[in-house]
Amino acid sequence: MGSWEKRILKSLNSMCTELSIPLARKRPVGEQKELLNKWNEMGTDEPDLSLFRPVYAPKDFLEVLINLRNPNYENGDSLSFRTHLGLIQVPLKVKDIPELKEFFVELGLTTGQLGIDDSTQVPPELFENEHVRIGQKVLAEQDSAAAQQYVRQGSPTALRAELWALILNISSQPEDILYYEQLKTNVIQHDLLVDSLIYKDVKLTASNDDYYFVFEDYLYQVLLCFSRDTSVLGHFAYSSASPPKSYIRGKLGLEEYAVFYPPNGVIPFHGFSMYVAPLCFLYHEPSKLYQIFREMYVRFFFRLHSISSHPSGIVSLCLLFETLLQTYLPQLFYHLREIGAQPLRISFKWMVRAFSGYLATDQLLLLWDRILGYNTLEILAGKILAAAVFAFRAVNLMEVTSLAAAEAVLADLSTLKVMPLLQIFLFATVT
């Protein structure tokens, strides 16, 4: 684990030396003023980003995970694990379908769901109207725990922004707004190397996205502040990752001169901005958008790009995905393996991004409703959804003969309806 982090930091440092750009510098006053004027339209800035490369992309991260081994593990009796043919070779305990069914009981076939039971053919009186009424009541009572329980069945679009804020305990107090403004001031005063990485990422991903291109400027406003937010360092207490450290020039190795870099300890990777993008559909006030994103990050998203044994961590999610697929769709699994298209190689990127940018926004939001409701990533990206997608396209996939073709079959998820898929896979497959 430590070596991956060292690698990232090394990559960052070498970019720094190559391009002769400091990791951080104070902006001259003229530049500060200019940035302040341009604060709402940073997207129009065209800095030369051609020499910058993302520090790493999901597929690089996957390679690291594939090579994880636990030297202390005694392989002896575990028959099932010895026959695990997936890419992940770390024996973590993951839930199987019966356990998943129990955990996600509210997603069962007999319970109403938004994303299924609000479709055209179903009269709203059956489920939707009542569900909306309950949602309004939950909001009126400002009951956070009830809200969390409630969104397990999906949130009505009009109530979602408030419900998520309630669940995440975000209420825009004056001090929160002030805090955001302070971060903004930090951005104005200092330029960080990671800023360029952020620009590059937004330009490469969100700006080209059918849904999110409109919000490009918001993304800068959120992410640049995020990099400077030292309160984010708090999450490292329960993450097995550690923030990269850097040393004041000339004092390498001297702990008193160590600072975290970037200040929030999080180095963005290719696609990072997509964690923020869907939230722009819900919150259009920058400081609120910021708070929601930060909270989502320290509760959930960080697990998707750091190595740990947590059940919601990416390693477990990958393992669960592979296990589910191998157990319940063995033919498909073997076939894909045969043709050199290990399923995880395709689904990994979906999971790392929590499906942002791959699903249509309304479907994505329904999925994220459940992440918040169950307080786990296992559902989405995690395993189940990825496995369900494969199951859904199984017929086509059985016919492909190359990794490229497999990728093509799975390239476009934008028409998928999330909830029916999940229900079928979890509750309607023969066990």
Added chain:
Amino acid sequence: MSVQTIRSVFSVETGYRLSDDQIVNHFPNHYELTRKDLMVKNIKRYRKELEKEGSPLAEKDENGKYLYLDFVPVTYMLPADYNLFVEEFRKSPSSTWIMKPCGKAQGKGIFLINKLSQIKKWSRDSKTSSFVSQSTKEAYVISLYINNPLLIGGRKFDLRLYVLVSTYRPLRCYMYKLGFCRFCTVKYTPSTSELDNMFVHLTNVAIQKHGEDYNHIHGGKWTVNNLRLYLESTRGKEVTSKLFDEIHWIIVQSLKAVAPVMNNDKHCFECYGYDIIIDDRLKPWLIEVNASPSLTSSTANDRILKYNLINDTLNIAVPNGEIPDCKWNKSPPKEVLGNYEILYDEELAQGDGADRELRSRPGQSLGPRGGRSRDSGRTVLTTWK
């Protein structure tokens, strides 16, 4: 068939007659709706007529503004109404006005003004020559510019909706569910220094395509569903449904306004491109109607949309892929609607028993299916007749 060809097909001189199995995609005098000056003229006439009849639709508020029929920005014809315009201009001298040539499209020839001196040309001409001799090529309309458009992500956008009319009397029209929003590439600013920057103000793709930041992947377009999701999430369901209801309302009213003067030739159907702008109070404004909406595509998604549009349009106009017979009753079965939904069907509306005008106002009782674009083949907005 292009508009030029239509002109000759229907012109008295050519003596061409369409036979029963020929259907064309334009009404002979579609320009009553699609020319900017005529559209405004027809709508003004329609409003006055309703007022004369004492119809509740023509009700006005204490400032003299129509409550339900005020959906076109204040507009004058130039040079004919020049003096009227000056009077109006002087009432609010800090306002901005948009000059549009009557007969052009794709944003050609449009410019913004905020000073009378910028349009001296039209006043000078009207003094020195007689009104009649103005060639139609130079006719302009000048409209109050909506300088408080609803912004998303700080950007201005407009809506392009496709509406198919199969007959005007009785009025039968369909709305395509897959309309889209066109965003400007540059951040919106009402500041006067940017009046000349057409990339800020005009949303026509023809213009935006040449901007530096034009993106060929998404083409600066959003689907109407995205818009709906965004508005419902940030503003709530009621106001969003009300907005969409109002949009449907103004389209139908505009068609009703020109119905009496339209040559309802049974060989004709037409698919219009409606341009609508929403202001920051979520009020929709009808900007113009296009007779030949661009069917070229700027992105891959676009191509799919336009292809489906043509396909669905033809399925309604000429059902079953059979040889058309213009005498048919123009009531296509539900299944062929594709991505269209019935916007207004006069026959159905009248047949449905008289629930009188009190229920017919938008913004009041919006039945449970209000503005949701869910199609089950029924008339979408039966609350108004």
